[in-house]
Amino acid sequence: MKIKYFAWIKDITNNDEEEINSEEINNLDDLKTFMKKKYPDLKKYLDKEILRFAVNQEYIINNINLDINDEIAIFPPVSGG
Amino acid sequence: MKIKYFAWIKDITNNDEEEINSEEINNLDDLKTFMKKKYPDLKKYLDKEILRFAVNQEYIINNINLDINDEIAIFPPVSGG
Amino acid sequence: MIKIQKEDFNAENEIDKIKNLYSNVGAISSFTGYVRNENNNRKVNSINLEVYKDMAYKQFEKIINEAKMKWKLIDCLIIHRYGKLDINSKIVLVSCFAQHRKDSFESCNFIMDYLKKDAPFWKNEFYENSNEWLANSN
């Protein structure tokens, strides 16, 4: 699945986009667990639930199943307008 | 005093402006009485209180004294914007 | 800035002229009113808008001052046209300049409310074979 990072998340991942495919990841909660291990600096933000998630360009709040073709975005609160 | 008429009031007075000075007119109520005599077709509108009055470009609702130098405007409800 | 004029105007240019004076403006809310092709289910060809100019200036100044007391307003622009206006013509522009959106937004609405209710303008609407003076419904 394609993972996209925005704003200061990119400074933690050193990347704005990457392909992650793991048998451990079946849903969004799995992905969060995976990310905490891969990027320890992300852990505190994920634990505090200040980050937002979009799956295929739609906000997702609850846990949902993920597919290998999904595009998942992880980002801080927005500040447009 | 200078009396100004707007919108369809002008069709009744056949005039958009005139100088009226009479010893009978000391206040706005006097002016209304005077106008009813001078323009009988105005009477019903004045009686129904649908017209608005401005003295020196300010809306006036109550009776006030009038001065010979005052500019008084008589007009129907507005429709700008 | 208050303008009461027959001529059409370019809203962008008029707004820019004021915006250029203030680098602390973050929010501009604007309302533009146009002559529609129909009103009260009648086909409109044009309108003739009459104005009591001296009073309009005075009343617009008053309402801008009132808005400035109620909200954190940096500046305010009112342009109101008069005379013969064909359909699709601009009638009025109200723009409110503030640091923040809420102030610009609410003051713009406040000024439009006033304008519809009290600004000394009168619309004479022209149809195919007749015409009629309007009173503001909104």
Added chain:
Amino acid sequence: MIKIQKEDFNAENEIDKIKNLYSNVGAISSFTGYVRNENNNRKVNSINLEVYKDMAYKQFEKIINEAKMKWKLIDCLIIHRYGKLDINSKIVLVSCFAQHRKDSFESCNFIMDYLKKDAPFWKNEFYENSNEWLANSN
């Protein structure tokens, strides 16, 4: 009409292009957001606005449709810029086209509320010697 672009724009031209399609439009309410010279008491030099473009288009379409269900809206224009923007630059324009003022006004405010809360844009504010990512306060 939704535009997400780096380039500046002329609001009058963009609005005219849409207005020209509809002779029944009597009311256009617009909001324009600008980069201010200060924020949270800090002097700002410029901002860099990042966007998740695919998502922004999708979300803007959704919110316009929602507004059209709530109000009698004839059309709607959203232009949102991204990239490096100096102070005094336009950031966003939202214009709502309706027959009557109330519909244009309330839908414009509704869309701006949404946009501030959910549109996937992130402001990186640049000061004299530092920079900072913002979260929207409003």
